[in-house]
Amino acid sequence: MNQRFTLNVNGQTHTVDADPDMPLLYALRNDVGLNNPHFGCGLAQCGACTVHVDGQPTRSCVTPLSAVGQGKIVTLAGLGTPEKPHPLQTAYVEEQVPQCGYCINGWLMTAAAFLRDKKKPSEAEIKDALSGLKCRCGTHISILKAVKRAAEMMG
Amino acid sequence: MTKFEKTSSFTRRSVLLGGGALVVSIGAAISLETVLSISAAYAQGAKPPLTPDQLSSYIAVNADGSVSAFFGKMDMGHGLHVAIGQMVAEELDVPFRNVKVIMGDTATSVNQGGASGSTGIQLGGKQMRMAAAEARRVLVEMAAGLLSTPVDKLNVNDGVVSAADDTSKRISYAQMIGGKYFNVQLDWNKQYGNPLYAPGKAQPKNPKDHKIVGQPIKREDVAPKVFAIENFVTDIKVPGMVHGRMIRPAVAGSEPVKVDEASIKDIPGAKVVWDKGFLGVVADKEWNAIQAAEKLKVEWSQTQPPFPEQATLYDHIRKATVRKREIEKQNGNVDDAFKTAAKVIEAEYEWPFQSHASMGPACALVEIKDGNVTCWSGTQKSHFVQNGLAATLQMPVDKVRVIFTAGPGSYGRNDADDCAMDAAVLAKAVGKPVRLQYMRDQGTGWDPKGPASIHKARAALDASGKVVAYEFTSKGFSRVDVDTNGGKPQDTLAGQTLGVALKSGDGFGVPAESYAFDNKRMGWETIPPLLDRASPLRSAHLRDPVGPQIHFASESFIDEVAAAVNADPIEFRLRYIKEPRDVAVIKAAAEKANWDTRPSPRKDQTGAKVSGRGIAYSQRNGTRVAVIAEVDIDRASGKIFARKFTVAHDCGQIINPDGLVKCIEGNIVQGVSRTLWEEVTFDPKAVTSVDWVSYPILDITETPAEVNVVLINHPELPPTGAGEPSIRPVAAAIANAIFDATGVRIRRVPFSPDRVKAALS
Numbered sequence: 031m032n033q034r035f036t037l038n039v040n041g042q043t044h045t046v047d048a049d050p051d052m053p054l055l056y057a058l059r060n061d062v063g064l065n066n067p068h069f070g071c072g073l074a075q076c077g078a079c080t081v082h083v084d085g086q087p088t089r090s091c092v093t094p095l096s097a098v099g100q101g102k103i104v105t106l107a108g109l110g111t112p113e114k115p116h117p118l119q120t121a122y123v124e125e126q127v128p129q130c131g132y133c134i135n136g137w138l139m140t141a142a143a144f145l146r147d148k149k150k151p152s153e154a155e156i157k158d159a160l161s162g163l164k165c166r167c168g169t170h171i172s173i174l175k176a177v178k179r180a181a182e183m184m185g
Numbered sequence: 186m187t188k189f190e191k192t193s194s195f196t197r198r199s200v201l202l203g204g205g206a207l208v209v210s211i212g213a214a215i216s217l218e219t220v221l222s223i224s225a226a227y228a229q230g231a232k233p234p235l236t237p238d239q240l241s242s243y244i245a246v247n248a249d250g251s252v253s254a255f256f257g258k259m260d261m262g263h264g265l266h267v268a269i270g271q272m273v274a275e276e277l278d279v280p281f282r283n284v285k286v287i288m289g290d291t292a293t294s295v296n297q298g299g300a301s302g303s304t305g306i307q308l309g310g311k312q313m314r315m316a317a318a319e320a321r322r323v324l325v326e327m328a329a330g331l332l333s334t335p336v337d338k339l340n341v342n343d344g345v346v347s348a349a350d351d352t353s354k355r356i357s358y359a360q361m362i363g364g365k366y367f368n369v370q371l372d373w374n375k376q377y378g379n380p381l382y383a384p385g386k387a388q389p390k391n392p393k394d395h396k397i398v399g400q401p402i403k404r405e406d407v408a409p410k411v412f413a414i415e416n417f418v419t420d421i422k423v424p425g426m427v428h429g430r431m432i433r434p435a436v437a438g439s440e441p442v443k444v445d446e447a448s449i450k451d452i453p454g455a456k457v458v459w460d461k462g463f464l465g466v467v468a469d470k471e472w473n474a475i476q477a478a479e480k481l482k483v484e485w486s487q488t489q490p491p492f493p494e495q496a497t498l499y500d501h502i503r504k505a506t507v508r509k510r511e512i513e514k515q516n517g518n519v520d521d522a523f524k525t526a527a528k529v530i531e532a533e534y535e536w537p538f539q540s541h542a543s544m545g546p547a548c549a550l551v552e553i554k555d556g557n558v559t560c561w562s563g564t565q566k567s568h569f570v571q572n573g574l575a576a577t578l579q580m581p582v583d584k585v586r587v588i589f590t591a592g593p594g595s596y597g598r599n600d601a602d603d604c605a606m607d608a609a610v611l612a613k614a615v616g617k618p619v620r621l622q623y624m625r626d627q628g629t630g631w632d633p634k635g636p637a638s639i640h641k642a643r644a645a646l647d648a649s650g651k652v653v654a655y656e657f658t659s660k661g662f663s664r665v666d667v668d669t670n671g672g673k674p675q676d677t678l679a680g681q682t683l684g685v686a687l688k689s690g691d692g693f694g695v696p697a698e699s700y701a702f703d704n705k706r707m708g709w710e711t712i713p714p715l716l717d718r719a720s721p722l723r724s725a726h727l728r729d730p731v732g733p734q735i736h737f738a739s740e741s742f743i744d745e746v747a748a749a750v751n752a753d754p755i756e757f758r759l760r761y762i763k764e765p766r767d768v769a770v771i772k773a774a775a776e777k778a779n780w781d782t783r784p785s786p787r788k789d790q791t792g793a794k795v796s797g798r799g800i801a802y803s804q805r806n807g808t809r810v811a812v813i814a815e816v817d818i819d820r821a822s823g824k825i826f827a828r829k830f831t832v833a834h835d836c837g838q839i840i841n842p843d844g845l846v847k848c849i850e851g852n853i854v855q856g857v858s859r860t861l862w863e864e865v866t867f868d869p870k871a872v873t874s875v876d877w878v879s880y881p882i883l884d885i886t887e888t889p890a891e892v893n894v895v896l897i898n899h900p901e902l903p904p905t906g907a908g909e910p911s912i913r914p915v916a917a918a919i920a921n922a923i924f925d926a927t928g929v930r931i932r933r934v935p936f937s938p939d940r941v942k943a944a945l946s
Contacts, residue, residue, distance in 0.1 A: 065420035066413030071625040075877040129262030130594040131410035168854030170888040
């Protein structure tokens with residue numbers, strides 16, 4: 031049976047009537063109308079659906095609505111804007127990272143949480159933090175350059 | 186959507202006769218009537234037909250002075266549109282930022298072949314360059330009349346034509362034709378698709394005069410993606426749309442015999458669409474469609490499991506009946522030469538089925554409304570999908586519009602075209618627009634696969650160690666078991682599940698290189714598909730179709746011969762390669778990598794961790810690439826770290842060097858992934874690679890530490906392709922480096938840790 035959920039997404043409140051078992055991804059995409067988290071696998075294996083819930087990178091494709099609670103959700107659209115970009119977004123544009131670009135929620139949202147918590151990471155630490163995310167186009171070299179660049183920007 | 190965002194608010198005569206800043210000088214040299222007739226000949230308010238022989242099919246100058254370039258190909262992530270914009274801006278003499286390249290919409294572009302065979306610049310750009318040059322020619326001729334100045338006394342800067350001796354005599358492209366259509370006939374070769382070519386009377390610029398072509402201009406579409414303000418095909422929504430999901434059999438080839446619609450009656454809005462082997466569901470909500478697809482009870486026909494055990498795949502290929510045999514290249518008398526050999530070297534190599542495994546499974550939206558069909562698709566070939574939809578829906582082609590919208594990655598004939606056809610069948614059945622996205626298991630498990638193959642090579646050496654004869658034969662599944670596109674129902678899952686018989690095509694390929702052996706024969710053999718309808722192992726084009734497998738074998742084998750005669754792998758290659766540009770890429774890579782000239786394998790290493798270097802090179806439709814791989818091997822675990830790559834790349838004239846480097850880096854990384862990890866697994870019933878665990882790809886922790894690219898630019902030569910050539914030699918370069926490090930030759934891809942460990946023990 032459907033239940034009513036109140037979601038806090040990118041600082042705004044949205045009410046969603048849905049199956050408690052429905053993954054957060056579908057609420058964000060179809061009910062809240064945010065396109066940025068993508069469906070990649072539905073299995074938490076690729077990261078294309080990643081959002082922050084209370085600051086933690088979360089695979090929204092396997093997170094049931096019932097588990098979100100009062101958590102504050104931030105999507106890529108809430109990470110920064112062209113006027114006020116997150117350093118990772120600036121670095122991604124500077125390094126011209128994406129090819130198809132379908133994977134970037136995973137990399138950006140995971141790296142954003144990592145760089146917030148870890149200043150001046152080593153390359154090995156960056157790789158370790160991003161391990162498991164998928165990019166099928168093979169932009170890994172540019173991803174690493176961009177994350178390193180953002181890490182420098184974030185001091 | 187109309188072709189122009191703003192319609193012209195002024196008549197032709199008002200433009201010509203002046204107003205505002207426009208200076209129109211009509212002197213004795215040319216009459217007003219002549220001026221008008223020139224303009225009338227070149228421009229008109231009504232749009233000429235969207236046919237390849239019309240300049241208006243490629244180029245329009247809008248009322249605001251911007252230029253629209255209508256491109257019948259599309260970008261799959263390499264930034265092709267930037268390069269096309271550069272070529273158009275260059276020839277037209279307009280600022281790059283004023284050009285917008287509109288890709289792959291069947292309503293605004295002609296069929297230039299879609300994304301295909303790395304021909305975006307090579308063929309697509311060639312046409313757009315000629316069209317832009319012709320547009321400039323006619324605009325300058327119009328200006329000559331309007332400014333009463335001969336053509337050779339006119340200059341063009343930023344879309345403004347002015348007299349060389351009096352820059353007050355000036356007129357802009359927008360003033361002459363902005364918002365109207367070119368009415369100029371081109372000399373079309375009557376071909377559609379990749380071979381389409383329709384030049385005008387103009388000659389393109391001398392490359393020495395290029396100012397925009399050759400510049401490292403950045404992609405404008407990166408920021409919208411990074412700020413999540415660009416729609417992917419997955420994001421398109423239309424009013425009244427419902428969500429679809431497809432249901433595939435657990436045993437490939439079986440069909441539903443009983444579908445229990447009551448099993449999903451509790452799911453709001455869920456409906457079944459079932460016709461012969463075609464089975465899908467729709468629901469108003471996406472989650473409900475997913476639930477319905479999972480919960481629907483289906484009884485399937487009893488079918489003999491169609492596939493061999495995977496362990497016997499290569500034996501199957503070896504023993505399979507040859508359906509088509511073709512010798513593509515032959516010189517000398519190979520059979521006689523082998524009889525005289527002092528020594529014969531032979532080897533055989535194996536390559537598995539591989540999946541596109543695009544980042545997300547395919548998605549398409551199809552709306553059928555008022556006798557018109559609109560489809561949003563991430564396809565590589567929207568004009569072919571237009572044909573496929575027309576045939577599937579039995580509608581006239583001109584009532585079908587396909588709008589290319591960037592999808593979740595594409596590297597050839599992936600699942601996009603099948604998805605568009607399935608969505609169309611669902612939309613027609615339910616009478617509503619349907620957005621269909623496949624699930625992950627379908628994206629990996631049911632996309633058309635890169636074909637599995639075996640490759641036999643042998644070389645005859647004389648007593649001095651010279652190669653006197655060489656033979657190379659591939660045998661495998663066809664690269665066109667299903668065609669490169671969904672243009673015909675027979676080539677789509679929708680068509681095949683609805684009963685259209687597969688017409689499996691035959692195609693493979695031979696090594697592309699310039700080894701000048703006195704007696705040489707290269708050919709291929711194709712075998713029938715394992716299942717002749719709706720097969721999850723149907724084979725088609727995957728990035729650089731059959732290139733990685735062929736050149737893994739051929740360039741590994743050249744290395745084996747070099748080792749057999751105790752020669753350095755590069756020095757050995759250069760004994761036989763005579764093509765100067767091939768020699769140049771090999772030497773450039775060797776120099777950049779500080780190649781240590783010596784035979785392989787190394788003999789100075791002991792212990793668990795060893796390193797090696799290997800080279801491979803190949804051509805591809807005019808492009809040449811040499812790749813040097815430096816790898817580290819952990820003998821204990823069998824794990825390969827492909828640590829460093831040096832790539833020398835010659836694709837003729839370079840349009841955008843930064844875009845080219847990114848393109849090459851992606852090819853190298855994807856090539857490493859396919860070499861080290863990728864193999865579609867299956868059992869007798871079905872494909873068992875259904876996600877990222879069962880179809881692993883390269884992880885960020887395994888990314889090469891360095892990819893150094895040496896670009897060799899030939900501005901004087903036509904540009905050739907770059908989208909795929911550099912993936913071609915990667916597997917052999919890694920294999921050769923492993924041999925250098927260990928003395929062990931690995932002849933089967935992927936080089937997974939278990940396989941490497943077993944080979945080394």
